[in-house]
Amino acid sequence: MSALGEFRRLGTTRSGPRRKRDNKAAYLFLLPWFGGLLLITAGPVVASFVLGFTDYNLIQPPEFNGLANVRRMVADERLHQALGVTFGYVLGSVPLQLAAALALAMLLDRGLRGLAFYRSAFYLPSLLGSSVAIAVLWRQIFGAEGLFNRALDLVGVSGRGWISDPDTALSTLIVLNVWTFGAPMVIFLAGLRQIPAMYYEAASVDGANRWTQFRRITLPLLSPIIFFNVVLQIIHAFQSFTQAFVVSGGTGGPSDSTLFYTLYLYQRGFHNFDMGYASALAWLLLLIIAGFTALNFWAAKRWVFYDD
Amino acid sequence: MTDLTERTVPVVTTGDPPPPRFRVPAPVRSIARHAALSLLALVMLYPVIWMVVSSLRPDAEIFRSPGIVLDSLRVANYGTGWNALTSPFGHYLVNSAIVVLGCIIGNLVSCSMAAYAFARLEFTGRRLFFALMLGTIMLPIHVIIVPQYIMFSQLGWVNTFLPLIVPKLLATDAFFVFLMVQFIRGLPRDLDEAARIDGAGHPRIFLRVILPLMLPALATTTIFTFIWTWNDFFSQLIYLTDPEMYTVPVALRSFVDSTVATSWGAMFAMSVVSLLPIFLAFLVGQRYLIKGIATTGIK
Numbered sequence: 001m002s003a004l005g006e007f008r009r010l011g012t013t014r015s016g017p018r019r020k021r022d023n024k025a026a027y028l029f030l031l032p033w034f035g036g037l038l039l040i041t042a043g044p045v046v047a048s049f050v051l052g053f054t055d056y057n058l059i060q061p062p063e064f065n066g067l068a069n070v071r072r073m074v075a076d077e078r079l080h081q082a083l084g085v086t087f088g089y090v091l092g093s094v095p096l097q098l099a100a101a102l103a104l105a106m107l108l109d110r111g112l113r114g115l116a117f118y119r120s121a122f123y124l125p126s127l128l129g130s131s132v133a134i135a136v137l138w139r140q141i142f143g144a145e146g147l148f149n150r151a152l153d154l155v156g157v158s159g160r161g162w163i164s165d166p167d168t169a170l171s172t173l174i175v176l177n178v179w180t181f182g183a184p185m186v187i188f189l190a191g192l193r194q195i196p197a198m199y200y201e202a203a204s205v206d207g208a209n210r211w212t213q214f215r216r217i218t219l220p221l222l223s224p225i226i227f228f229n230v231v232l233q234i235i236h237a238f239q240s241f242t243q244a245f246v247v248s249g250g251t252g253g254p255s256d257s258t259l260f261y262t263l264y265l266y267q268r269g270f271h272n273f274d275m276g277y278a279s280a281l282a283w284l285l286l287l288i289i290a291g292f293t294a295l296n297f298w299a300a301k302r303w304v305f306y307d308d
Numbered sequence: 309m310t311d312l313t314e315r316t317v318p319v320v321t322t323g324d325p326p327p328p329r330f331r332v333p334a335p336v337r338s339i340a341r342h343a344a345l346s347l348l349a350l351v352m353l354y355p356v357i358w359m360v361v362s363s364l365r366p367d368a369e370i371f372r373s374p375g376i377v378l379d380s381l382r383v384a385n386y387g388t389g390w391n392a393l394t395s396p397f398g399h400y401l402v403n404s405a406i407v408v409l410g411c412i413i414g415n416l417v418s419c420s421m422a423a424y425a426f427a428r429l430e431f432t433g434r435r436l437f438f439a440l441m442l443g444t445i446m447l448p449i450h451v452i453i454v455p456q457y458i459m460f461s462q463l464g465w466v467n468t469f470l471p472l473i474v475p476k477l478l479a480t481d482a483f484f485v486f487l488m489v490q491f492i493r494g495l496p497r498d499l500d501e502a503a504r505i506d507g508a509g510h511p512r513i514f515l516r517v518i519l520p521l522m523l524p525a526l527a528t529t530t531i532f533t534f535i536w537t538w539n540d541f542f543s544q545l546i547y548l549t550d551p552e553m554y555t556v557p558v559a560l561r562s563f564v565d566s567t568v569a570t571s572w573g574a575m576f577a578m579s580v581v582s583l584l585p586i587f588l589a590f591l592v593g594q595r596y597l598i599k600g601i602a603t604t605g606i607k
Binding site for chain 1: 345359372373429432438440441446449451456459479482510545560575587594598
């Protein structure tokens with residue numbers, strides 16, 4: 001049961017047979033978690049909502065300014081640029097990443113020799129991808145004199161400074177995200193293993209070819225996992241920060257072409273210490289992510305098939 | 309791609325795409341599939357391999373050679389990189405290690421306690437709190453970082469490791485709470501019942517019965533916490549601004565900004581050093597990593 005599955009269940013099932021309540025013991029075990037909820041997670045969510053209606057620079061006390069931050073967001077062209085860049089990144093990289101993950105999972109399924117080796121090789125980039133070191137590497141690879149252009153030279157194509165060109169800088173980050181398809185691939189592999197082999201056997205007997213089997217058996221039975229990956233990777237991609245920060249040297253450049261939403265939030269909040277506006281930005285991000293997730297859940301009714 | 313996986317089944321058209329025109333014999337297809345997969349694996353890992361090789365090359369050569377064959381082994385970059393910043397790079401490795409260790413201990417203790425309550429105890433508000441806990445799994449850190457920063461800076465904790473470690477002591481990595489809840493649910497309840505009949509209370513059942521049985525879940529938590537904390541950049545960048553307190557990612561980033569393409573060899577060398585612990589964790593804990601993402605990803 002994934003976390004998403006749990007949510008589905010929460011709405012539909014009652015808890016099991018009623019057992020003796022153990023409030024005292026339970027709250028003691030949950031004491032650290034309650035502290036975290038209050039101080040680190042839920043508390044700050046509420047606090048940043050309130051701060052979103054203030055002007056606050058950490059030195060003077062926060063000052064309520066009504067909807068000024070909202071008006072500012074409507075007029076803030078860099079924010080609009082950041083939204084465009086982030087949507088481009090999420091919508092550009094997540095489908096490609098998941099398509100690669102699914103394709104490779106299909107190729108690796110079914111007792112392939114050397115499966116463990118391939119799985120490891122494809123999974124490793126997922127662990128490295130969010131590190132500063134790989135972002136440093138990317139900066140070299142897609143620089144004007146970088147590895148990618150040297151490789152292009154070999155086939156006689158002349159490249160350009162992929163990162164210094166505002167038209168292509170974001171694409172290099174999309175490539176980086178697609179490169180980390182290993183984690184969703186492992187989830188797909190585990191999901192494929194749950195599909196009973198007899199479905200495929202029966203379908204072969206009936207004369208269905210591989211493509212038909214994929215469309216009629218694999219896709220429907222895998223759809224909850226696909227859904228899980230889509231939701232997770234979208235949420236994840238919206239929060240990308242490190243790569244854009246390191247590749248652009250913290251600026252989001254060239255010409256704000258890699259200005260991820262989180263990077264803009266960082267600049268406002270932790271460079272300019274414009275905490276009120278940063279809080280408002282944070283809440284907008286939360287609403288956008290929640291909106292996308294809700295949209296996913298709504299759309300799921302049309303395409304996700306639950307076999308229970 | 310479908311051609312490579314085509315199985316030899318009697319083809320009867322079902323109205324979908326036309327059947328392949330000819331059949332490639334099975335061994336050829338198997339070889340083709342392995343060749344394609346190996347090639348792809350090489351392409352995927354090539355940048356990393358190339359970085360390791362380049363870290364052993366003179367700067368000028370890094371930009372000339374896209375190959376991964378070394379003419380000579382030149383470890384000078386490692387010396388240069390190690391001493392390029394205000395402190396030797398080992399200092400940042402130690403800082404990162406302290407943060408990582410604190411986070412691992414915090415997650416193991418606090419998440420397992422919370423998970424025991426959610427998985428085994430019946431209490432008022434259980435469903436609500438469980439839903440809240442699941443909700444915080446998806447909560448972006450950016451939404452909470454501003455008030456958190458204000459709180460920690462008023463406590464005087466900026467430029468200490470406390471803002472990075474204390475949240476973990478408070479079970480805020482809900483992902484692990486959830487992972488452990490799943491694991492405990494899979495353990496037979498008879499064991500708890502037997503211990504209870506013997507007169508054990510919850511602390512004892514938790515420590516003596518459940519905890520020893522959930523070692524695989526604890527291993528998964530350890531390894532993920534290690535890798536995520538080691539790679540974490542956003543919160544370390546925000547809370548650690550004093551070069552003395554820099555962890556590896558923050559140090560590496562200041563390296564990039566200070567040298568601006570003058571000594572890529574040294575930068576690559578320290579990048580390799582910074583990735584080495586991740587790679588080792590991957591080798592040691594692969595089983596738990598794969599299992600961890602697989603089990604939490606399954607419906």
